[in-house]
Amino acid sequence: MLGIFDTLREKMQKTDVYKSVFRHNYQDTQRNRALQIVDNVFLHLHPVRITRHATNIGFTWGMGGITFLLFIVLTVTGVILMFYYRPAAEYAYDDMKYLMNDVAFGPLMRNMHRWAAHAMVITVMLHMFRVFLTGSYKAPRQFNWVVGVILLTLTLFLSFTGYLLPWDQLAIWAVTVGTNMARATPFLGSEGPFGPELGMKINNDVRFVLLGGTQVGPPTLLRFYVLHCIFLPLVGATLMIVHFWRIRKDGGISGPDTDARKS
Amino acid sequence: MHHLISILSKPDNVPIVLMLVLTIFYTWHSMSRAARNDRQGSPDEAMLSDKVQVWPYLVKVEFLAALLVMGLLTVWSITLNAPLEAPANPSLTPNPSKAPWYFLGLQEILVYFDPWIAGVTIPSLIILGLCAIPYIDVNPKGNGYYTFRERRFAILTFCFGFLVLWVSLIVLGTFFRGPGWNLFMPWEEWDTHRVVALTNVDWSELFGVPTRRVDDSLNPAAMAIGTATVLAWFSLGFVFYLWKRKSDVVRKLGPLRYSIVAGLFLIMTALPVKIILRLTLNIKYILVTPWFNI
Numbered sequence: 001m002l003g004i005f006d007t008l009r010e011k012m013q014k015t016d017v018y019k020s021v022f023r024h025n026y027q028d029t030q031r032n033r034a035l036q037i038v039d040n041v042f043l044h045l046h047p048v049r050i051t052r053h054a055t056n057i058g059f060t061w062g063m064g065g066i067t068f069l070l071f072i073v074l075t076v077t078g079v080i081l082m083f084y085y086r087p088a089a090e091y092a093y094d095d096m097k098y099l100m101n102d103v104a105f106g107p108l109m110r111n112m113h114r115w116a117a118h119a120m121v122i123t124v125m126l127h128m129f130r131v132f133l134t135g136s137y138k139a140p141r142q143f144n145w146v147v148g149v150i151l152l153t154l155t156l157f158l159s160f161t162g163y164l165l166p167w168d169q170l171a172i173w174a175v176t177v178g179t180n181m182a183r184a185t186p187f188l189g190s191e192g193p194f195g196p197e198l199g200m201k202i203n204n205d206v207r208f209v210l211l212g213g214t215q216v217g218p219p220t221l222l223r224f225y226v227l228h229c230i231f232l233p234l235v236g237a238t239l240m241i242v243h244f245w246r247i248r249k250d251g252g253i254s255g256p257d258t259d260a261r262k263s
Numbered sequence: 264m265h266h267l268i269s270i271l272s273k274p275d276n277v278p279i280v281l282m283l284v285l286t287i288f289y290t291w292h293s294m295s296r297a298a299r300n301d302r303q304g305s306p307d308e309a310m311l312s313d314k315v316q317v318w319p320y321l322v323k324v325e326f327l328a329a330l331l332v333m334g335l336l337t338v339w340s341i342t343l344n345a346p347l348e349a350p351a352n353p354s355l356t357p358n359p360s361k362a363p364w365y366f367l368g369l370q371e372i373l374v375y376f377d378p379w380i381a382g383v384t385i386p387s388l389i390i391l392g393l394c395a396i397p398y399i400d401v402n403p404k405g406n407g408y409y410t411f412r413e414r415r416f417a418i419l420t421f422c423f424g425f426l427v428l429w430v431s432l433i434v435l436g437t438f439f440r441g442p443g444w445n446l447f448m449p450w451e452e453w454d455t456h457r458v459v460a461l462t463n464v465d466w467s468e469l470f471g472v473p474t475r476r477v478d479d480s481l482n483p484a485a486m487a488i489g490t491a492t493v494l495a496w497f498s499l500g501f502v503f504y505l506w507k508r509k510s511d512v513v514r515k516l517g518p519l520r521y522s523i524v525a526g527l528f529l530i531m532t533a534l535p536v537k538i539i540l541r542l543t544l545n546i547k548y549i550l551v552t553p554w555f556n557i
């Protein structure tokens with residue numbers, strides 16, 4: 001019985017179509033293991049060989065990778081949510097209700113988006129904690145740590161702007177509490193130190209720019225939507241590329257200086 | 264008790280429980296690895312520094328981790344619905360109004376500081392301070408392995424900021440703050456009508472110097488005391504510099520890096536100091552000026 005499958009597979013692997021997609025066969029050789037990484041656009045983020053401790057989950061906790069996985073989950077579920085959601089105050093809440101009650105798998109998509117977002121905030125904080133504790137920000141990885149800090153900030157902003165979109169009581173009040181702080185920005189806020197002296201008023205300060213009004217209202221919803229669905233993910237994805245590229249350019253996952261490592 | 268369960272099982276609070284468990288676990292995990300490395304004198308990681316092929320050794324781990332995370336996330340998303348409350352209503356303020364959970368530490372500091380400090384300056388300094396870490400930490404040791412002995416000051420400072428000032432304040436804000444942002448034990452029912460008498464005084468008033476004169480204008484003497492206190496706090500960094508300037512660490516840092524380290528450190532430690540002053544002596548402000556208060 002299994003013989004049939006073996007013959008079929010061998011036949012298939014000889015076809016032009018198969019050979020055009022997969023550049024090498026699947027025999028377990030050193031060379032094929034290397035090709036497996038190099039010939040795959042997604043896997044070739046990795047080097048072909050790495051130090052053993054970098055594969056140790058007790059060392060990296062896998063937190064950076066999990067953060068990236070959650071980002072992908074958020075992108076996929078987020079796009080699905082966008083099919084059902086209109087960022088206008090008269091529709092937004094009803095669209096959420098519709099999604100939760102009448103769309104097949106709507107609640108699953110929304111829940112996954114929500115919980116993955118919370119989880120990503122947690123994993124990115126833990127990733128930073130790990131990188132700190134292993135001293136991995138030290139030379140030559142200083143700049144990648146800075147890229148990381150910006151990614152952390154972007155993750156928080158992504159989560160915060162998304163929080164407003166359901167347009168329910170939880171959303172507008174959490175965002176109101178958060179954005180009220182901007183009023184107190186020194187120099188740029190209407191209630192901040194030296195703000196009034198510089199002509200800042202409730203309708204021209206930095207909070208007004210952020211909200212598109214003097215309180216959290218329909219223009220805020222649109223602004224946060226655009227930031228949440230377009231601007232922040234684009235900047236985040238770009239910086240993630242930089243982050244991953246730098247990991248390799250900086251010599252891979254950090255580790256103690258040993259002779260084996262230098263070779 | 265059922266109040267505790269109702270807070271714990273609020274869907275948006277589940278992540279905080281998750282964060283708490285993971286943070287405690289990983290702190291313990293990394294500290295025990297650090298302790299083992301320190302005891303051995305040579306880190307475990309150095310014994311694993313031979314090279315392996317990414318396929319299958321790393322790809323396998325990534326695949327299993329991804330399966331596990333996706334499994335957990337799916338179960339979590341099937342069993343617990345994301346909250347959807349009543350439609351937005353700008354004229355109906357809920358009490359308490361809480362920021363999203365990851366900002367609750369900052370909202371907590373708002374009790375002790377004015378918004379320009381708690382809501383703007385502190386978050387900016389956290390971000391800038393984090394970015395500065397690689398450039399102000401001149402200790403080359405402990406790069407790429409767990410250790411405590413070789414980086415005592417760095418690790419203690421970071422853990423104080425992350426575990427005490429960030430994580431614990433989030434937990435405090437979630438489980439211990441109720442209506443009017445008053446303190447409630449997690450098992451206590453929230454009493455919306457509880458009134459807490461405001462008996463706060465300013466720092467100078469402790470020495471009998473009122474902040475405002477009878478005509479309600481600011482009292483220059485009080486301002487002088489406040490300014491002197493703030494300056495005295497930051498001059499601690501200067502005193503320490505004079506005292507330790509011959510030490511290897513301070514010499515290696517140089518004056519510029521040293522001032523940044525000292526400044527950030529003194530600002531960070533000023534937070535708990537002010538919190539303690541408030542809780543013990545009911546201090547409201549250290550310094551009151553026409554433009555800002557500290």
Ligand code: HEM
Pocket residue numbers: 060061062063064065066067068071124127128131134136137141144145146147148149150151152155240243247252253254255
């Ligand atoms: C969206 C956020 C982020 C993603 C997706 C991400 C992803 C990753 C991944 C996949 C790695 C490989 C090793 C590992 O998994 O631990 C890594 C390493 C690293 N990350 Fe991140 N990261 C993020 C945020 C951060 C933050 C917030 C920091 C620090 C403030 C940071 C600093 C670093 C550094 C310095 C390394 C090199 C570690 C080493 O060589 O041991 N990253 N990151």
